[in-house]
Amino acid sequence: MVLAALLAPVLAPVPPNEMVYPAYAAPGPGGVLGADGLGRDMLSRVLHGMRYTLIITFAATTLAGAIGVSLAIASGLLKGWFDILVGRAFDILMSIPHIILALIVLAILGVSMTTLVFTMAVLQSSTYYRVTRPIAGDLSAMDYVEVARLRGERLGWNLFREIFPNMVPSLLAQYGLGLSSATLFISSLSFLGIGIQPPAADLGGLVRENALALSAGRFTPLVPAACIALFCLSVNGIADWLVSHFSERPES
Template structure:
């Protein structure tokens, strides 16, 4: 039997090579977000080289930035902001969106109508424009960024969860639970949520990618993480002048963003079908 190049068999079990490699990249960046500054060869904010936009060397594996700071150390610092802010925002967005979506599907009536129309109106605003206006009006800080990013992606999570919950709500086992007198909370937590958990987790991974890209875009425009701290988008903005010199200072954070987002996408694409697509 032919076997896909992306998978192999080991001791009778099929191993998805792409999913494993993607998981390793994700785990690496998760570890760097937690402990990266401990492994940084230099202080992220310290000028350690008088040659700005310095080349790759043994002392500076990714070169130096426009002030002579070590790029590797700053990327490791930026991982905590990029991954941390994006993860907090996607958890908040998906938790609120899924909870509201299931509640709307189970209760129906005017609650469903009001929630759906309000979140539809919110989702009609371009995400980057909404983020720019809110951050410019309120000010850029980590809590504000998390809240704004969560608000932007809650409507999409709500629509996705509601569509899944509506299908589950019409099934016989839910009708039986309702007939024996179970309340709304029981139906949501015991009957509907377990049956939509797989697709919701896959959707959460995709929204994490969207949030990473939007956060990086806001930072590139100067409205994200503020100096002296920096996420990966801020590092690209700071070192955009390195393009003229062919220095790695602007390429390295771009590769970091790409490696994280592509790895998450590949992992989602290679999840087992029964996990990614299960809706009953």
């Protein structure tokens, strides 16, 4: 799916916004998945929609992880007022329903790929913080971290050389869940009409655009919906395998 998204301009038979078939044309030689309500090729639309979805998903999840994990490790090392301030800030962020907060932010700032990525990253970072903060607290009390402090290592060294490598299995599991939740979140926003704006569309937007096709006996809305489900299942399966791989201990 990632390769198909990256190669969408090459794999798509026609430009995604070009009206080339009758509305809701059935799948056939002219179009593998048929056409949408405006006569645009659904295969081309799905490939480009997958590209938008995965770019936003990976960018937002990676940025969220960087924010949440960095603050969690820093809180575990510094403690005191910094830990309290960051913890209360994330408590406030988690107390507000994310979909409502996203609606407010996007209504104020406007919808663009940049605002979508940063809004989702900030909202998701609270989950990373809550998952990694207890782990960071436990690791920061380890002897090797105390030795690094005593020999004068700075915060950055302790963050990325002492604590972060020992959190990899937990972070891989959370990253897999984060990718799935980000995919569902951007799809939900697009289904509500505040995601990627027409004529472009991500997978959630394609479901919204083609909902009426079901009444015409077409299965076009099910294709992008199936892509969302398949991506979430696949990425969680890969994350589970990576966690088990990194968690293995050599036999003594």
